[in-house]
Amino acid sequence: MTVLEIVRRYTAEDENSTLSCGGNISFLDLQLGEKVLDLGCGRGEETLQAATLVGGDGFAWGLDITPKMIERAQDRADQVSIKNVGFILSSMEEIPIGEESLDAVLSNCAINHVEDKVAVYREIHRTLKSGGRFVVSDIMTETPLPSEIKQDPEAVASCFGGAITVKEYEEVLVSAGFDKIEILKERHYVKNGYKMISRTFKGRKL
Numbered sequence: 001m002t003v004l005e006i007v008r009r010y011t012a013e014d015e016n017s018t019l020s021c022g023g024n025i026s027f028l029d030l031q032l033g034e035k036v037l038d039l040g041c042g043r044g045e046e047t048l049q050a051a052t053l054v055g056g057d058g059f060a061w062g063l064d065i066t067p068k069m070i071e072r073a074q075d076r077a078d079q080v081s082i083k084n085v086g087f088i089l090s091s092m093e094e095i096p097i098g099e100e101s102l103d104a105v106l107s108n109c110a111i112n113h114v115e116d117k118v119a120v121y122r123e124i125h126r127t128l129k130s131g132g133r134f135v136v137s138d139i140m141t142e143t144p145l146p147s148e149i150k151q152d153p154e155a156v157a158s159c160f161g162g163a164i165t166v167k168e169y170e171e172v173l174v175s176a177g178f179d180k181i182e183i184l185k186e187r188h189y190v191k192n193g194y195k196m197i198s199r200t201f202k203g204r205k206l
């Protein structure tokens, strides 16, 4: 139900609307030749930037669950003739990339949509090489949202209802194997009367 609502929402997104909750690619410090994955890539803007930064000997994948987003991202890559990029239609709970394949993972305002966030971070851990890093921007709350909001597919699709508390999020990261996290930036705001946090943070597979 929620996945259908997410796909419906992002299929209907206007070409010019902003999807992101804050660019984070510069924090990854991508190097030539690296392999990088953008989870919930949307129209692929940051995936294409990543492909440019890693150069022809590197590769950038963008992964998204909404077919329209993948189509738009691929069209954009074709328009600008970027070849070292590929777009994957999949849920980020099961990433179709082999283990220890990636130098870096980024995700901008997408993981909050997924109910099983531990599965997502376990997949990040599995696909990263030893020493590989991730930078994520995501939405959290200060106190738990009521269950009627958590279970409202429209609220989840609007980057709101799927948010868990900062404490729960930190537990998710630890249970997936990431126990040292660096907070890079944070913004506090109120949505529908609830105190929300947009946080960008970095972790590494040791």
Ligand SMILES: C[S@@+](CC[C@H](N)C(=O)[O-])C[C@H]1O[C@@H](n2cnc3c(N)ncnc32)[C@H](O)[C@@H]1O
Residues within 6 Å of the ligand: 006, 007, 010, 018, 019, 020, 021, 039, 040, 041, 042, 043, 044, 045, 063, 064, 065, 066, 069, 090, 091, 092, 093, 107, 108, 109, 110, 113, 114, 159
């Ligand atoms: C707010 S948009 C962000 C897009 C892009 N990262 C940006 O910053 O412009 C969230 C994206 O996450 C995708 N998404 C939601 N749930 C997903 C899932 N389970 N697996 C993969 N992508 C998902 C949506 O289709 C949408 O494109």
